[in-house]
Amino acid sequence: MMKAPPLLPEEVFQRVLRLARFDGLSVVLVASICAVLAASMGDRIGAGIGVLIAGAGAIELHGVTLLRHSDARGMTWLINSQCLILLGMLGYCALRLAHPQLEPLRATVTDEMKQQLDVIGWTVDQFLELVYRVTYLAVSFVTVLYQGGMAIYYFRRRDAVTTALTEV
Numbered sequence: 043m044m045k046a047p048p049l050l051p052e053e054v055f056q057r058v059l060r061l062a063r064f065d066g067l068s069v070v071l072v073a074s075i076c077a078v079l080a081a082s083m084g085d086r087i088g089a090g091i092g093v094l095i096a097g098a099g100a101i102e103l104h105g106v107t108l109l110r111h112s113d114a115r116g117m118t119w120l121i122n123s124q125c126l127i128l129l130g131m132l133g134y135c136a137l138r139l140a141h142p143q144l145e146p147l148r149a150t151v152t153d154e155m156k157q158q159l160d161v162i163g164w165t166v167d168q169f170l171e172l173v174y175r176v177t178y179l180a181v182s183f184v185t186v187l188y189q190g191g192m193a194i195y196y197f198r199r200r201d202a203v204t205t206a207l208t209e210v
Contacts, residue, residue, distance in 0.1 A: 055206035069099030124193035
C-alpha cells in the first residue's frame, strides 16, 4: 500500500486556520457560559477562571486573525493560548481538589443510593468525596491530553504555516 504524500504547506495552513477558529470560538463560548453559571451561583473563583479561559480562547482567535493577515506570529499566539487554557484548568482543578465543596452534591443523593451505600459499608461523604476527586482528576487528565495535544499540533505545523505565508 502506498503512503500518502505529505500535505502542501498551503493545505496545512488552511487546516490550522479552520481548526484554530473552531477551537477558539468553542472555548470562548463554553468558558463564557461556565463563567456566567459560576457567577450566578456565587462562585467568584469559578467565574474568574471561566473569564480567564474565555480570554485564552480570544487569544487563539487573535492568532487566527494574525495568520489571516500573513503574520507568522499568529502561531505563537495559538500555542500560548493552549498553554494558558491548560494552566488555568489545572489550577482550577487543583484548587477544587485542595478545597472540596461537597455540600451542593449532598442534595443529589437519593434514599435508594443511601441504602446501596450502606450495603457496601460506605458513608455518603466517602462516596461523594470519591466521585468529586475522580471527576476533577478526569477533567485534569482530559485537559492535559486535549490542550497539550493542541499545543503540540500547532507547534509541529509552525514551519509549514511559515512556509505557506512566505509563498503567498
